[in-house]
Amino acid sequence: MADFLCDAEDALGRAKAPSPAELDDILSRAGELKGLSLSDAAKLLMIENEDALGAVYEKAAEVKSAVFGPRVVLFAPLYLSNYCSNDCLYCGFRKSNTTARRKALSPDEAVEQAKILSRTGFKRIILVAGEHPLYSGVDYLIKIAEEIYSRTDMRILHVNSAPVSVEDFKRLKSAGYGVYQCFQETYHKESYKVLHPTGKKSDFLYRLSVMDRALEAGFGDVGIGPLLGLYDYHYDALAAIAHSKHLEAKFGACAHTISVPRLKSAEGAEIKDAPYPVSDEDFRKIVAVYRLSVPQAGVVVSTREPAKLREECLLCGASQISAGSSTEPGGYGRSTGGIPRDRSTSQFHLGDIRPLPEMARVIAEMGFLPSLCTACYRSGRQGNNYLHVASSGNLNELCTANALLSLKEYLIDVSPQPEGREIIEAALNRFLEEFKGKLKEDVKKKMKMVEKGERDVHY
Numbered sequence: 001m002a003d004f005l006c007d008a009e010d011a012l013g014r015a016k017a018p019s020p021a022e023l024d025d026i027l028s029r030a031g032e033l034k035g036l037s038l039s040d041a042a043k044l045l046m047i048e049n050e051d052a053l054g055a056v057y058e059k060a061a062e063v064k065s066a067v068f069g070p071r072v073v074l075f076a077p078l079y080l081s082n083y084c085s086n087d088c089l090y091c092g093f094r095k096s097n098t099t100a101r102r103k104a105l106s107p108d109e110a111v112e113q114a115k116i117l118s119r120t121g122f123k124r125i126i127l128v129a130g131e132h133p134l135y136s137g138v139d140y141l142i143k144i145a146e147e148i149y150s151r152t153d154m155r156i157l158h159v160n161s162a163p164v165s166v167e168d169f170k171r172l173k174s175a176g177y178g179v180y181q182c183f184q185e186t187y188h189k190e191s192y193k194v195l196h197p198t199g200k201k202s203d204f205l206y207r208l209s210v211m212d213r214a215l216e217a218g219f220g221d222v223g224i225g226p227l228l229g230l231y232d233y234h235y236d237a238l239a240a241i242a243h244s245k246h247l248e249a250k251f252g253a254c255a256h257t258i259s260v261p262r263l264k265s266a267e268g269a270e271i272k273d274a275p276y277p278v279s280d281e282d283f284r285k286i287v288a289v290y291r292l293s294v295p296q297a298g299v300v301v302s303t304r305e306p307a308k309l310r311e312e313c314l315l316c317g318a319s320q321i322s323a324g325s326s327t328e329p330g331g332y333g334r335s336t337g338g339i340p341r342d343r344s345t346s347q348f349h350l351g352d353i354r355p356l357p358e359m360a361r362v363i364a365e366m367g368f369l370p371s372l373c374t375a376c377y378r379s380g381r382q383g384n385n386y387l388h389v390a391s392s393g394n395l396n397e398l399c400t401a402n403a404l405l406s407l408k409e410y411l412i413d414v415s416p417q418p419e420g421r422e423i424i425e426a427a428l429n430r431f432l433e434e435f436k437g438k439l440k441e442d443v444k445k446k447m448k449m450v451e452k453g454e455r456d457v458h459y
């Protein structure tokens with residue numbers, strides 16, 4: 001077993017919920033923005049007391065604000081294919097699901113979907129595919145990236161795809177992908193074996209070492225996360241933190257994102273209910289502990305979760321959410337507000353179907369700043385470089401300025417309904433006014449450039 005999993009197991013074996021004095025001490029260390037030890041993170045995961053949890057959420061919100069400022073990053077997934085050669089018991093794309101209508105987008109269809117998302121306001125998307133050598137292999141993903149980059153104004157493509165060799169990761173990276181994302185599903189080896197009975201994915205260690213290969217191949221940014229509900233969350237969440245620490249020690253960069261997916265029932269899956277259910281309260285605790293333990297990582301909550309919980313997560317450390325998602329290949333433009341037209345081709349059932357304009361409005365109403373920014377990828381702030389800027393505290397101002405510029409562009413190009421527009425515009429003006437001195441004048445100048453028609457204006 002990998003050393004970092006042994007470390008997580010050891011820390012959890014010794015962990016008890018902290019006393020009030022211990023909790024104060026841990027939270028004060030978390031406020032230094034250097035992350036927490038596995039032993040501290042394990043203690044926080046053991047907390048059940050409501051008041052203690054309240055203190056953890058409050059500190060997580062503070063840390064999120066100190067690292068990322070008020071911004072909440074919005075993104076959308078583009079599902080390319082639901083062919084899969086694996087047989088994960090909980091997934092609707094599994095190869096034994098004979099009721100699934102299989103579909104792999106052609107390059108033209110993928111371009112069409114990207115154009116729809118771009119018209120909606122997204123300039124960063126994550127391409128998602130089942131794991132199949134032909135319908136989601138490296139050659140296919142390279143072709144899709146080439147076509148989308150050359151025929152649309154999409155600015156950055158991330159990818160969630162099957163683990164591959166270092167050589168193949170190098171090819172994927174050269175195609176222009178930003179973040180490479182892959183979920184371990186569960187870090188618990190015995191459960192993993194049962195849940196992934198056949199196919200390449202049944203090799204636990206090959207999947208566990210996927211991020212080492214991606215980083216070795218030159219991907220500066222990687223996204224990790226267990227699928228909550230497959231095994232005891234205390235272990236899986238702590239293992240994800242240990243995974244990030246392992247990557248940071250070896251490559252100098254923590255996980256760029258830690259996603260918090262929770263198992264949802266899927267048409268054609270063998271397992272309908274989570275073997276280890278995770279309550280909403282536990283879910284929020286996990287979000288907060290990720291934030292405090294790996295402060296520079298984006299903590300991502302997808303549309304799997306219901307609207308109310310997603311909003312609560314924004315108050316305890318989440319920094320990225322998807323909006324208006326379809327998990328059906330080719331689903332955009334054929335569905336209303338992200339509701340899949342055909343459940344037999346989608347990966348799981350969605351909990352929040354609110355489209356982008358509504359999510360942007362809600363985020364603004366909550367006092368945050370919706371961001372559609374892609375600046376880090378345009379300016380080379382990735383991997384070590386990103387971590388350096390994020391740790392210095394400078395990311396906060398830079399990101400806020402870039403978020404404002406991306407929002408201005410969105411308001412001009414997409415022009416959401418008047419009511420939402422007013423609320424988003426008010427948030428934009430409020431955050432703009434909060435800048436001081438030279439930076440404020442400079443952002444205003446850049447804003448004028450956007451008004452005059454320049455696009456992709458950023459720091």
Ligand code: SF4
Nearest residue numbers: 084088091093094130
């Ligand atoms: S979880 Fe991924 S690998 Fe497993 S069956 Fe579904 S699409 Fe295939």
